[in-house]
Amino acid sequence: MSCVSHVSLSLHSKRGFDVRSFGTGTHVKLPGPAPDKPNIYDFKTTYEQMYNDLVRKDKELYTQNGILHMLDRNKRIKTRPERFQSCKEQFDLVITCEERVYDQVLEDLNSREQESLQPVHVINVDIQDNHEEATLGAFLICELCQCIQHTDDMENEMDELLQEFEEKSQRPFLHTVCFY
């Protein structure tokens, strides 16, 4: 069942979101020595393996840009990254950060055979690919999730909530509902 709980970035809350992160591409890409030279792994690679690979390649660079730190934390949570399309679990809410990903999710969800008719809301918040935007975006999404879980009746209030956020953040949200 769902775990309606409170989270904030300050970690003061007692309970967190039940959150899972996924990729939608065919590979996992991590930043490389140059923008056009990313490190590419398939979804079978564990975080451990990625970690070791990057340590071997350039320990200093990947320590400095935080990738190693990130992988270190990730591997304590789960062994390897997951691909959304391969995950058969049912969720209540999917948040994407890029329209392309949103489209991929929609396509995947719509191509699945309907069974339980359990709705899943998909929201896209476009976040541009730079440090500042990403920070803002992270806070924005976090705040959005907080607000959503504060609602008694998510589906009834979602529309209004998103409108509010749109206005506040001055960026358009895409929002749709799919069914499992």
Add this chain to the structure above:
Amino acid sequence: MSIVSLICIHSQTSDVLFLDFIVMASDVREQAHGSVASQLHSSEEDRAFDMTTSEKVVELLNQAALISTEEKLIVLKQVQELIINKDPSLLDNFLDEIIAFQTDKSIEVRKFVIGFIEEACKRDCELLLRLIANLNMLMRDESVNVVKKAILTLSQLYKVALQVSFSVSDMQEACWDMVTQLKEDVLALLDSDNDGVRTYAIKFTESLIITLSPRTPDSDTPKKQEGDISLDKIPKDHTYIRYDTLCDEGKLALEQLLKFMVHPAISSINLTAALGSLATLARQRPMFMSEVVQAYETLHANLPPTLAKSQVSSVRKNLKLHLVSVLKHPSSVDFQGQISTLLLDLGMSQSEISRCTPATVQPRQEDQDGNNAFFVLAEATLVEDDDDKEEPAPVVTPKPSSSSGTQSSIDLTAEFLLPLLNPENVANLVLISMVYLPEVMPASFQATYTPVESAGTDAQIKHLARLMATQMTAAGLGPGLELCKARDEEVKEEDGGMGESSSKDPLIIRKLSAVSLGQAISVVGAQQAAYKSPVTEEAPQIKKLPEPILPTTQPKAPGASGRKKVFKLADVVQPFSEAQIEKLANMAIKRILQSEKAIAQSGMSHVRVKLLARLVTQFEGGKKNDLLQFILEDMRGRSELAFSLLFHEYNEYLGQQPSGSLDSYEHCLFTLLSGLQEKPEQRDGLFTKLVLEAPVITDSALEVIQRYCEDESRVYLGMSTLKELILKRPSRQYQYLNVLLNLSSHEKEKVRSTALSFIKRMYEKEHLKDCIEKFALTYMQFLVHPNPPSLLFGAGEDTEVAASWTEETVRQCLYLYLSLLPVNHCLVHELAAVYTEAIADIKRSVLRVIEQPIRGMGMSSPDLLLLVENCPKGAETLVTRCLHILTDKVPPSPELVERVRDLYHKRVPDVRFLIPVINGLEKNEVIQALPKLIKLNPIVVKEVFNRLLGTQHSEGSPSMSPLTPGELLIALHNIDSSKCDMKSIIKATNLCFGEKNVYTSEVLAVVMQQLMEQTPLPILLMRTVIQSLTMYPRLAGFVMNILARLIHKQVWKYPKVWEGFVKCCQRTKPQSYNVLLQLPPPQLASVFERCPEMREPLLQHVHAFTPHQQAHIPASVMAVLEANSRKPEPEPQPELHHPEIIEEREVCCDEAEVATDLFFCFVMYIRV
């Protein structure tokens, strides 16, 4: 609640942050979750081994009654697992215990119970008989979340109930009735206040329709639902379940869904859900394809106005996605045209669409000529129209027709409309509906409007017809609807009493025709009425249509409407007064003016522009100014209007030929141009465009152009425009050129220089050349006048004013000429002619300004050479100046030298001519000219020496000099004193000594050597020797040698040199003692006479010799040395000295004097 965040990993920054965020959230979750779960598990497993399943369930249920909600859920789930999956035989036993939790205060627990009911019924469908009442209860729960879960479960269980109803014989009818009741309740929830509940109801409706319609071979059924029941599996002879009833219920549900979808205030999520449901329906039940596609069409044309912009994007994205999925279904074949038109509108490319189309030939849309714009507009307008509607306009769903041959009412109406949509009718439609466009563009329209690519093609006209048909049908109009209604009636009659759905249609129509005959529809209606004559067979039906409510603004209305006999217009109205007419006209125009934005949104601005231009041209005065003022407020945005007005004015003028006046046109052009000219910061080239496109440039307009050019910030743009005019309007090009030429002597530097560069470029054009040249020469000719013409001071008249020439005015007359000169060299002769006649002040100015152009011409210019050759009388200074400019940086060419030499020898024997070319002359020529040259002004002499010695410029090549420095100094010594005074020669040699870098000790040594070998000895020889010694003391040894050699040359025979010799010896003692001892006794005695104080030291010098050395001194010499008896006082000088020599002596003897002399040279050097 599970939340998934999808992060697309694409770069460093975002990844790191995002993953961090997600990770943090996950951490928290893990901590929170793990503890409870692990605790329970451990306590559980301890006992699990030694218990039967039944005991375990009892244990767990007991536990569940006491613990908190969260733990309770976990326990209950375990129970569910045990009795449903592990040991279903227990299900019956514990059913009541579990169901008892449906009154639990926790929402989650109640939701669990619903889930349990679902699982239980799926496991053993007969349980439904017992559980349906519980579900019914939960369906009425106070929490929406429980209700939603119940709806979800009912979606699943409805199928089970149907299955049970005819497979189990003793199934109670009451149970089915309850299920039916529940179904009705859920369908009613489509109108719930809660958005989420409505979403669930939509999904329920979807699955209900699937179940209550027959599966056909082309159905696209998900694998897991293969076994699901559907209408085709229902026996037709059941006791209480009637096939027909179910079939109708299914259709009704579809109808409700479709009706729900066109609700104007539908939420975006509901709409999204409904769109998805329709796609599922179309794929799983292709018989509904037609309704689904129609619904999509209607929706696309009528996006709810309540949607926000981003919601519109979301909905359109969904619509696209679902259309594609429908298109991929093979049964979409008949609808491919409609679907791909929709997809095109949604921004999908033709190639993408083709890729999604199952293999059938897609008719390619062909372009047709002309009138496209009307169709585009018509479509846009139609789409727009519906935003005005206040009433829901449900699509009247035709009878779901499994036999594809029957056409829907939309199809019929579209067919009826298609032949009527000729360009003229469409244009009229558009014009009339303009009136009803809203002030502000609704967000949905803005988002959905895409330029219609296929405008005017058959396919697009068909699409347009369908759009209109959709609207008309929605409004309850159109022949198609009539036909369908008639058909339904028939069916109804055949059916007997069971016509529940068909009876709905007239109801809806009634409601709509009364209320929502909106404005736009009335236009369509009116049009339709107007075109009824050609379509004879439809005529009777059209007559039955409700009379449209015509808006009063329609011009035809008063005349066309009836009541002829009692009403006479003339009786009740009076003509307006002039003032009233004027006022009304003004107001009308003002309204058209102000409607700018609204009309622009409708895409009809060009009509408005035309209208305004045509109207205003016909009026006098005020309105024109108003319009012009209006245009100038936003010239950029209203340029269309400006041009249109201008052309209309010109047209008006042409229409009145031959007596027409250009005044009105001129005023219009002038106002527009002035407006632009006075406005700051216009960078968009509107001014240029206006000038170049104006049919005629009037004089006043030309003045504005000139003012524009005089504005320093826009001078380039202005002159480019002027240039274009000159080149492209040949009929008056000289007039335009004159403007530009006048600007070439403008007092602002930037204006002037830009004009000059433009003129220079135009000077290359043969037909403009003469005109430009003439202008330049005319201006230059002003210089011969005693006073500058008033023209130069901006006044137009060609009268002379009392002002005198200044540097500035002189330059003004020459700018253009001088910039042409490097391009056309033969103009230089004109300058010479003017120069000779000009006054001295002007001459000076001219000499100052010609440097640049003359240098540009270069010394190889034949015209310049000719000028030198001819050198008109009075122009000598000009020619000299030219020569200096030419040779300032580069050595003279042989041709130039030849011309100058000629001039010098044959016509003007002024040696100054030679100076610029001196390095091009022969050695002997220079030596010949030297006496004359060194007599010139000291500064000039210095210049000559600089040229000769190559000390003039660092980059100059000294090797070019015909004389080496040594030769020059020797030549100076050899100047005949009859040709030049000694003083000038001495000054000249001093100049040489001043150049210490050139006259090194080596050079001087060679000079001394050569001078010493000459016979007779040059007068200045010893002066030079002493000078050299002063400069280079280390030459002393060499000088001793010289002195010794001079003794051999009997130096005492040259009195002036001898005198110098003695001075030199005096200055160089004691080295000179040995030289003195070589003198013959009489000459030694002569030395002592001149300097008696030398005798004693010399004698002591001799005494210091070794005896052997002393033996070499002749006795006669010793005698002179020891001649003590001689009187100390010297005899008076026997000879008279030349004054020069006296001076020389002073110079030579007095060291201070030498220093000042050197200093003088130094100062000269610095000064030059």
